[in-house]
Amino acid sequence: MNSPRTRIKPWNDPRIRSWVFQVLVVGFVLWLVASLFSNTLHNMETRGIRTGFGFLDQTAGFGILFSLIPYEETNSYGRTFFVGLLNTVLVSGLGIITATLVGFVAGIARLSHNWLIARLAEVYVEIFRNVPLLLQVFFWYFAVLQALPAPRQSFRFFHDMVFLSKRGLYVPAPVAEPGLGWVIGLALAGLAVSIAVARWARKRREATGQEFPVWRVALGLVVGLPLVVFLLLGSPMSWSIPALRGFNFQGGGVLLPELVALWFALTIYTGTFIAEIVRSGIQAVSHGQTEAAAALGLRRNQITRLVILPQALRVIIPPLTSQYLNLTKNSSLATAIGYPDLVAVFMGTTLNQTGQAVEVVAMTMAVYLTISLTISFLMNTYNRRVALKER
Amino acid sequence: MSETTDTFVPKPSLPPPSGSVGITYWVRSRLFDGPVNSLLTLGAIWLLASTLIPLIDWAVIEAHFIGTDPNLCRTGGACWLFVDERLRFFVYGFYPDGQLWRVNLVLGAAVLAIGYLAIPNLPGKRWVVPAAIVGLPVLTILFMHGGVFGLPIVATDQWSGLTLTLVLSVVGIVAALPLGIVLALGRRSQMPAVRIICVVFIEVWRGVPLISVLFMASVMLPLFLPEGMQFSKVLRAMIGIVMFESAYMAEVVRGGLQAIPRGQFEAAAALGLGYWRTMALVVLPQALKLVIPGIVNTFIALFKDTTLVLIIGLFDVLATIHATIVDPEWPDIAPEGYIFAAMVFWVFCFGMSRYSQALERKLHTGHKRN
Numbered sequence: 001m002n003s004p005r006t007r008i009k010p011w012n013d014p015r016i017r018s019w020v021f022q023v024l025v026v027g028f029v030l031w032l033v034a035s036l037f038s039n040t041l042h043n044m045e046t047r048g049i050r051t052g053f054g055f056l057d058q059t060a061g062f063g064i065l066f067s068l069i070p071y072e073e074t075n076s077y078g079r080t081f082f083v084g085l086l087n088t089v090l091v092s093g094l095g096i097i098t099a100t101l102v103g104f105v106a107g108i109a110r111l112s113h114n115w116l117i118a119r120l121a122e123v124y125v126e127i128f129r130n131v132p133l134l135l136q137v138f139f140w141y142f143a144v145l146q147a148l149p150a151p152r153q154s155f156r157f158f159h160d161m162v163f164l165s166k167r168g169l170y171v172p173a174p175v176a177e178p179g180l181g182w183v184i185g186l187a188l189a190g191l192a193v194s195i196a197v198a199r200w201a202r203k204r205r206e207a208t209g210q211e212f213p214v215w216r217v218a219l220g221l222v223v224g225l226p227l228v229v230f231l232l233l234g235s236p237m238s239w240s241i242p243a244l245r246g247f248n249f250q251g252g253g254v255l256l257p258e259l260v261a262l263w264f265a266l267t268i269y270t271g272t273f274i275a276e277i278v279r280s281g282i283q284a285v286s287h288g289q290t291e292a293a294a295a296l297g298l299r300r301n302q303i304t305r306l307v308i309l310p311q312a313l314r315v316i317i318p319p320l321t322s323q324y325l326n327l328t329k330n331s332s333l334a335t336a337i338g339y340p341d342l343v344a345v346f347m348g349t350t351l352n353q354t355g356q357a358v359e360v361v362a363m364t365m366a367v368y369l370t371i372s373l374t375i376s377f378l379m380n381t382y383n384r385r386v387a388l389k390e391r
Numbered sequence: 392m393s394e395t396t397d398t399f400v401p402k403p404s405l406p407p408p409s410g411s412v413g414i415t416y417w418v419r420s421r422l423f424d425g426p427v428n429s430l431l432t433l434g435a436i437w438l439l440a441s442t443l444i445p446l447i448d449w450a451v452i453e454a455h456f457i458g459t460d461p462n463l464c465r466t467g468g469a470c471w472l473f474v475d476e477r478l479r480f481f482v483y484g485f486y487p488d489g490q491l492w493r494v495n496l497v498l499g500a501a502v503l504a505i506g507y508l509a510i511p512n513l514p515g516k517r518w519v520v521p522a523a524i525v526g527l528p529v530l531t532i533l534f535m536h537g538g539v540f541g542l543p544i545v546a547t548d549q550w551s552g553l554t555l556t557l558v559l560s561v562v563g564i565v566a567a568l569p570l571g572i573v574l575a576l577g578r579r580s581q582m583p584a585v586r587i588i589c590v591v592f593i594e595v596w597r598g599v600p601l602i603s604v605l606f607m608a609s610v611m612l613p614l615f616l617p618e619g620m621q622f623s624k625v626l627r628a629m630i631g632i633v634m635f636e637s638a639y640m641a642e643v644v645r646g647g648l649q650a651i652p653r654g655q656f657e658a659a660a661a662l663g664l665g666y667w668r669t670m671a672l673v674v675l676p677q678a679l680k681l682v683i684p685g686i687v688n689t690f691i692a693l694f695k696d697t698t699l700v701l702i703i704g705l706f707d708v709l710a711t712i713h714a715t716i717v718d719p720e721w722p723d724i725a726p727e728g729y730i731f732a733a734m735v736f737w738v739f740c741f742g743m744s745r746y747s748q749a750l751e752r753k754l755h756t757g758h759k760r761n
Contacts, residue, residue, distance in 0.1 A: 018581070018582050021582065021585075022582050022583075022584040022585060025584060025585055025588065026584050026588070029588055035617075036615045039614070039615055039616060039617050039618075040614045040615055042618070043613070043614045043616075043618065044614060046618070112431075113421065113424070113428070114421065114422060114428045114431055114432060115421040115422060116422060116431075116432050116435045116436070117431055117432070117435055120435055120438075120439075126741065127737065129740075129744075130691075130695075130736065130737045130740035130741045130744065131695075131733045131736050131737055131740070132695035132696070132698040132709070132736055133695070134698045134699060134701070134702075134709065135698060135709055135729060135732055135733055135736065136733075138709075138713065138729055139726075139729040139730075139733070142716070142725050142729070143725040143726040143728075143729050144726075146725070147725070147726075329599070329600035329601075330600065332600040332602045332603065333602065333699070333702075335602065335702060336701075336702050343600070343602055343603060343606070347603060347606050351606075351610065357610040357611050357614065358611060358614065361603065361606060361607050361610065361611055364603055365595075365598075365599045365603055365607070368598055368599045368600060368603065369594075369595060369598040369599060371598075372594075372597070372598035372599075373594065373598060
């Protein structure tokens with residue numbers, strides 16, 4: 001028997017309703033964007049603010065405390081962008097390395113059987129996690145580093161080679177001499193070969209079960225061989241050692257107090273979060289895995305390397321990456337103490353001088369957004385690779 | 392009857408071997424088992440002794456607690472006199488003297504509402520939540536800003552100190568929650584246009600630092616608005632914070648939505664419920680309950696992040712303490728000042744994180760992994 005097809009009224013048809021709703025939402029968003037846009041254009045016109053990116057070629061005319069690339073006041077605003085960007089990358093990179101070290105040490109220490117060590121790590125985590133980062137930056141900068149003595153009375157370490165004073169940390173700096181390029185090139189080539197060897201060794205292990213001493217070979221290729229060549233070439237590198245001349249130091253390399261304070265604060269603050277991530281990652285691997293691996297006859301370091309670590313890292317790496325992202329974004333607190341990072345230089349001074357808020361803010365946000373989206377894309381790719389293959 | 396019975400009388404159990412109980416055993420097994428651990432313990436004791444003893448000496452024993460004159464602190468350890476002297480400034484900032492009861496009223500209402508929600512198993516919470524979400528901002532505007540009931544207007548640039556920190560964080564979280572729920576629902580929507588808009592909104596705000604959002608709110612927002620419409624600086628910062636925080640809140644809520652099994656959606660559909668009723672009556676009540684710890688954690692992060700408003704020139708609690716530190720009337724109190732500020736924030740944040748952990752344990756009903 002053929003029942004007559006019930007006809008759905010158009011306003012009850014889910015497809016039509018979904019279309020109408022979407023058109024309404026998109027229309028609303030477009031209207032919002034358009035009205036903001038026209039408001040902005042109108043406001044900029046009445047206030048006499050120029051538009052466009054022409055300002056990037058104009059002379060900046062302000063000095064920057066610290067720059068990784070050559071920079072002078074006569075350079076353009078476009079160059080201040082790159083100076084700031086590189087300074088952000090520098091402090092984030094340094095912070096990521098040390099925060100990872102501190103975090104892994106503290107995270108493992110919290111699981112230590114030694115009661116005192118475990119409590120110490122816990123106290124560290126609970127104190128520094130619950131205090132705002134900006135406050136910690138202020139503390140290191142204003143309360144600790146500003147209280148250091150003047151250069152003449154500075155603390156000296158290692159037979160007058162390292163100096164710590166109000167002006168910063170002065171350390172010996174390496175000076176390249178001809179021939180060093182070969183050594184660095186050799187080390188890089190060694191790194192590439194090591195990666196290839198590691199891949200081959202893993203394939204062979206999966207096929208035959210035989211182990212290959214990858215780490216020792218890699219160490220020889222990356223460190224050993226370049227070192228031999230370095231010595232054969234007659235050590236083509238010298239050290240520039242800081243020395244007190246007048247009121248300040250000459251020579252050597254300097255870590256500015258602004259950089260040191262920010263680096264310290266980022267390390268200690270982010271380290272607490274990484275410690276918690278590491279602890280929960282290790283705890284997430286059940287003890288049965290260790291026992292099963294031992295029952296299969298694996299040695300102790302093999303158990304850690306082949307059984308515990310891969311499983312713990314699967315839990316650790318995604319939140320670890322988001323901590324790295326947080327650290328990079330938090331490095332923008334530099335602006336509070338005057339370390340010339342991207343936000344301080346570009347969104348601060350350049351914006352104030354040019355008044356072109358829309359372009360400057362958009363460029364700055366685009367940088368952070370690009371970093372974030374790139375890293376989360378890589379993270380998702382990694383996650384798909386290591387995800388449990390469930391049925 | 393014979394007097395003797397053959398019932399078995401057990402001997403009293405032997406005490407445990409003397410080497411496996413008591414304080415000596417604990418010390419041996421938890422502090423000094425093996426050379427490595429012994430070295431670590433000794434190193435830790437040395438570290439503690441060399442830092443804690445001078446620190447306690449400076450901060451407590453040699454410190455000055457009583458008095459109001461900065462000159463008392465010329466010698467000796469830490470100087471805590473400024474805390475008592477400037478406490479009103481730290482809490483209320485520049486809020487006018489005769490009007491402090493208004494701040495106390497609003498903060499008291501917030502504490503009451505949040506306290507009621509925080510205590511488990513009290514009745515009627517489903518009415519307290521919307522009342523707080525609507526009522527707290529209204530109460531803040533009515534009383535703290537004034538201009539009604541014959542109250543003199545206190546402009547928002549006079550809101551400062553701990554008051555401003557609390558207003559920014561409480562209003563921020565209260566306003567970010569509904570927005571975050573809408574965004575989370577949008578991100579899981581079947582409609583591609585809605586989903587894309589929500590994903591873009593969430594990822595953009597999550598991808599940039601809060602400072603740049605605050606800069607944007609303070610520099611660019613005036614350009615966005617039609618002519619003649621002006622927001623005060625506090626309100627602009629608040630808008631920036633709410634936008635930023637709603638993106639994080641959306642991700643927290645999305646986590647809860649994903650944890651609801653498909654069967655719940657199917658059962659609701661079988662009962663004939665439409666999308667909104669499915670969400671409001673079946674899915675969201677369960678999902679939101681699951682993510683309460685996540686919401687508390689977001690609140691802790693927001694509470695710490697409100698310190699950033701001092702960079703765009705607002706006077707939060709950290710800024711009032713910082714102002715006291717650079718005040719020539721109180722020389723050389725930088726460490727004391729920052730330590731005091733740290734203690735204030737620590738008490739709030741540590742308390743909330745303990746609460747969130749306790750909740751997590753309570754809500755952890757065994758169907759999750761791990």
